[in-house]
Amino acid sequence: MTKRKPGLILIVEDNELNRDLLGRHLQREGHTPAVAENGRQAWAMLMARKFDLILLDIMMPDMNGYQLLEKLKGDEDFRHIPVIIISALEDMESVTRCIELGAEDYLPKPFNAVLLKARLSASLEKKFLRDREQAAWQQIAKEKERAEELLQLVIPLGVALSAEKDFDRLLEMILLDAKLLCNADGGTLYLRTADPNNPGAGDRLKFEIMRTDSLNIALGGTTGQKITFEPLRLYDEATGAANHNNVATHAALTAESINIPDAYEAEGFDFSGTRSFDQANGYRSKSFLTIPLKNHANQVIGVLQLINARDQKSGEVIAFDQTLQHLVESLSALATVALEAYIREQRLEAQLQELRILVDEAKKSTQVSEITETEYFRTLLEKVQVLRRKAQQGQGPR
Numbered sequence: 511m512t513k514r515k516p517g518l519i520l521i522v523e524d525n526e527l528n529r530d531l532l533g534r535h536l537q538r539e540g541h542t543p544a545v546a547e548n549g550r551q552a553w554a555m556l557m558a559r560k561f562d563l564i565l566l567d568i569m570m571p572d573m574n575g576y577q578l579l580e581k582l583k584g585d586e587d588f589r590h591i592p593v594i595i596i597s598a599l600e601d602m603e604s605v606t607r608c609i610e611l612g613a614e615d616y617l618p619k620p621f622n623a624v625l626l627k628a629r630l631s632a633s634l635e636k637k638f639l640r641d642r643e644q645a646a647w648q649q650i651a652k653e654k655e656r657a658e659e660l661l662q663l664v665i666p667l668g669v670a671l672s673a674e675k676d677f678d679r680l681l682e683m684i685l686l687d688a689k690l691l692c693n694a695d696g697g698t699l700y701l702r703t704a705d706p707n708n709p710g711a712g713d714r715l716k717f718e719i720m721r722t723d724s725l726n727i728a729l730g731g732t733t734g735q736k737i738t739f740e741p742l743r744l745y746d747e748a749t750g751a752a753n754h755n756n757v758a759t760h761a762a763l764t765a766e767s768i769n770i771p772d773a774y775e776a777e778g779f780d781f782s783g784t785r786s787f788d789q790a791n792g793y794r795s796k797s798f799l800t801i802p803l804k805n806h807a808n809q810v811i812g813v814l815q816l817i818n819a820r821d822q823k824s825g826e827v828i829a830f831d832q833t834l835q836h837l838v839e840s841l842s843a844l845a846t847v848a849l850e851a852y853i854r855e856q857r858l859e860a861q862l863q864e865l866r867i868l869v870d871e872a873k874k875s876t877q878v879s880e881i882t883e884t885e886y887f888r889t890l891l892e893k894v895q896v897l898r899r900k901a902q903q904g905q906g907p908r
Contacts, residue, residue, distance in 0.1 A: 516540040517562035517634045522552040522578065523596075524570040528619070532565060532596070535623060539630070549573030553581065556588060562637055563630065566613075568597040568604065576611065583612035590640060592633040596621055682731035684845040685719045688814055691841065692799065692834050695818040695827070696722035699730075700758060702811050703741060714741035715758055715813055722817070725791055755780040761800045762810045767839060770798040771829035794818075799830040801839055803846045811849065814842055 519541050523529045533543040544561070546552035550573045552564070564582070568575035575595065582588045592614040597604070605616050614636075615629045685699045700715035717737040719730040729735045742759050745752055753759045757779045761768050773781045773795050784795045797819050803812040816838070819830045 515634070515638055516542065517630075517637070518542045518544065518559070519630075520552060520555060520561045520564045521545045522549065522564060522570070522575070523567045524548055525567075528567070532621075535626065536630075539627060541630070549575065549578035549581075552578060556582075556591075561591060563633055564591055564593045565596055566593050568595060568608070576607065579608065579611045579613060590637070590644075592637050594626075594629055594633060596626075676732075678731045680849065681718050684814065684842075684849075685721060685731075687845075688816055688838050688841055689721065691838055692816055692830055693820045693822055694799075694816040694830075695724050695820060696720075696727070696795075697814070697816040698758075700742070700762075700813040700815070702744075702762060702813075713744045715744065715762055716741040718812075722793075725793060757781075757798060757800050758813045758815055761802045761815075762813050765802050765804055765808060765810050767802065767835065768798070768800040769830055769832075769835055770800075772796050773798055794827070796827045797829045799835060799838065801835075801842050803842055803849065805846055805850050811846065814838070814845075 516539075519536055521529055521532045521536075521543055523532065523545070524547055529545045529547075533545060536543040544555065544559070546555055548570045552566075553573070555561075566575045566579060575597065579593055579595075582591065582593065589612070593612065595605075595608045595613050595616045596619060597616075598619045608616055614633045617626060617629065681699055681701075685697050688694070689697050697720075698717060699719040701718050703714045703716045717730065717739050720737055721728055729737045742756055743753055744759050744762060752763050754763060757768055757770065760779065770776045770779075773779075773784055776798075781795075787793065788795055795817055797817070799816040799819070801814045801816075802810045803814060805811055816830065818827045819834070820826065821828050
């Protein structure tokens, strides 16, 4: 049986004995009671605290129950609080009026403890469900607003990536822009060194850019500092088995993003290398976000990995949240388009250069043919052949 959540309940009753009876009954049921002697005092208490439910008497001096109920249901901040009327008035007209004003339920005095318990449980359950629904909608609205704000950042970043013509700078921008979105302390950008359609020995992830702000590590890209780490093999050279032990190679092989809140507690991946790095550098690698760079054919051409997202205010290392993950994936898609365009451009330039060489050779061949096929060249060639025969016969030129 599910345990019911207790509530903070305001008792509005001018009779001290009735207030005391109701208060003790609520405490026995696990609720927290608060009391007001009339509607005006209750309104002042509502302005100071958030109550889950109100037990309201009708006949009171200085703002009666009708007046307070009408005021509550006319206010956007309080209209959702369930109100149960407990009154000695038993005529149908009073009951109808309370329900029309927005009361959740009605109980006559003296109240029946079992019936009051049931009505309280039902009213509170509806109140808590509504609160959860409202909180969920507010969270959705907040995340939507946040996503739209961040999207306004992603689009210009994507435009800047597509305009960059320097390859090292392009790779660097991809990593730095992703770090900026997530406020990540570190990150690595890998490029796949072999054709994704032909996996095998030599199919690897090559370290291209590395950054760790807190350790002042800046390697690859425009820094001129080479990365000495060996590329990560996607397949075992001896057996040909796929390497799913490393989180980056797993992302490359599966084309799926991986979000790990704490590497030291993660299962299924080998983080021994990470632990060794941390021990050697006095670091603590915690949260990881690893995203494959997929081209239009869903082939992975590289991997983007971010490490240790930091809270904007406290600087504490936190997990990468889902909204930011989706935005980084969007940025990665834009980055992949830019990378693909650059690679295609380089290939085209290489092909054009090869074509120029072939054209030059063809021109030379044509020019030679044009010379050798002239009457003058043939006459010279005949004279050379006559001289060569005479020389072979021991006759010098005359």
